[in-house]
Amino acid sequence: MELLINLTINGLSTGMLIFLLASGLTLIFGLMHVLNFAHGGLFAWGAYAGVWFYSITSSFTVALIGAIIVGALLGFITERLIIRPVYGDVVPQILITLGFMLVISEMLKVVWGPNQIAATVPPALSGSWEIGDVLIIKYRLFIILMGFLVFGIFYYILKRTKIGLIVRAGVINNEMVQALGINIKRVFLLVFMTGAALAALGGALMAPYSGVIYAEMGMDFAILAFIVVVIGGMGSFPGSLFAAILVGLAGSYMAYYVPDLSLAVNMIIMVLVLIFRPQGLFAVKG
């Protein structure tokens, strides 16, 4: 039982980190049909920014906020410089965002050096609670709470506010939204910056969790995020949460019970989804 709870917490916390990355990816794709291959780079920038802010201010709140701001700024630059020129042109878009991924990942090495950097858990969140026989690591619980908090906030915005309505309508039919006199490009810029900020927040939360950060971490996580987007359905916000938790839990259980299969399990889920429900589990009707 204790083992099961711990595995579940591990899986959920990894799942939440992937969710933060995948949710932006999926909304950006849903709204403008732009698949941002540089998203993992924004995640890595978030991680570095978080660690850096934490090392100067030694306040984890400042670190998270700093990472979010850095992410949003980078998102602004990406959208204006990289996505705009090739807007609506699928192949150049895919090519150029991957190129940008390369550049920003290398820039990390220029700014902070090519070596791995250690990241520490802030004192308030380090250690663990003992509940009965079960040992719960505080920081992992914190990540899970943050993930649900972010999901709750954005779910509320999407469902209850005007901008959320515009975004949801845009995912279903962005031409129609434009025809109603809404500047969808401005909405898109906003969504893009938000997605980038979420990715950066994910990175900043990831750093103390894994203990070290390195420039290539963006690509590693981006691959998981892509798997999640395929499983959850491109453009679906709840779908990305569900799929991220699924991937996180599957990875955590498999790594313990059938370690040899832990790699293949994501692959198998993705292939099954592509065969039986290629639009994803929570496809948005468009």
Next chain:
Amino acid sequence: MEHMLGKINLKSVYFWLIVLVFVLFPFVIDSRPMTILLTQIFIFAILAMSYDILLGYTGIVSFGHAMFFGFGAYATSVMLKNIDSSLTVFFLSIIVGMVIAGIVSFLIGLLTLRLQSHFFAMFTLAVSGLFLVLAEKWRSLTQGNDGFTFRAPEIFSDRINFYLFVLFCLVLVFLLLRLFVNSPFGKVLIAVKENETRTKALGYKTIYYKVVSSVDAGVAASLAGSLYVVSLRFVNTSMMAIDVTLNALLMTIIGGVGTLVGPIVGAAIIELAKHNLSILAKTYPIFERWIIFFGIIYILAVIFFPKGVVGTLKEKWEGRKMVRQQAMKQKEDAA
């Protein structure tokens, strides 16, 4: 008609002349580093051409090309190390790599090519990422990131022999791929690239064409991998990393998509640039981060120079020819 025949002959004469120059090259200029550099360029030219079949002729973006390169690389190095380092095993290993690459690219294509192009890019990226982890974890076979060295077939201990063999492969692959893209089948591929919906409406099963194209590209990439490890006599997981895919992408884009010659030129440009930048990096450390320069050039090329070197030259040349023909016609009309 006669005029056209003459032109085709002239073109192939130029082609074989260039091949001849490269065949004679190592005998005239006896420089080991130069031979090795050219060998590398030829190998990457094969890889980039295989990429061009996908990107330039079928209009699909794959981010998993490193995986196919890696299949060839590991098939050859594992077999040369564990069986023996004879020429027969080498040829067998090339075939094994190609078969694995063919099967995997067939399955991937079948699964994702009927969907939007994003899926193929994403799926190939994910699958190749997973294969990279597999190669890192399966240490008994691959020895992970440390890699292992092995003996190449005896005959290739002479660098010139290997150079000639790689050149032969390059010419063969070029001719075969040119045959492929100029065939009626290749014309359908170009139609898919230009407008898939219309091609479908004309009654073509486009998925079939796309899958064949992806298998073709995968198999050719595997050959490049097999050759590459023999040139280094070493293999490790970096040969399956995303950098290989990016290299192929960069070479194809800079050289010119959809031209087949372009990727060869691109391979030469990129390899020479890398070679010189790594020399520069010894004095100016900033050049150690050459990926940034390449990345920026690549982004600018995608936006402003989408046809690449060869594509742009070709366009200029054909434009001039058209002007000349028009002028001639006007003269005739006047007379």
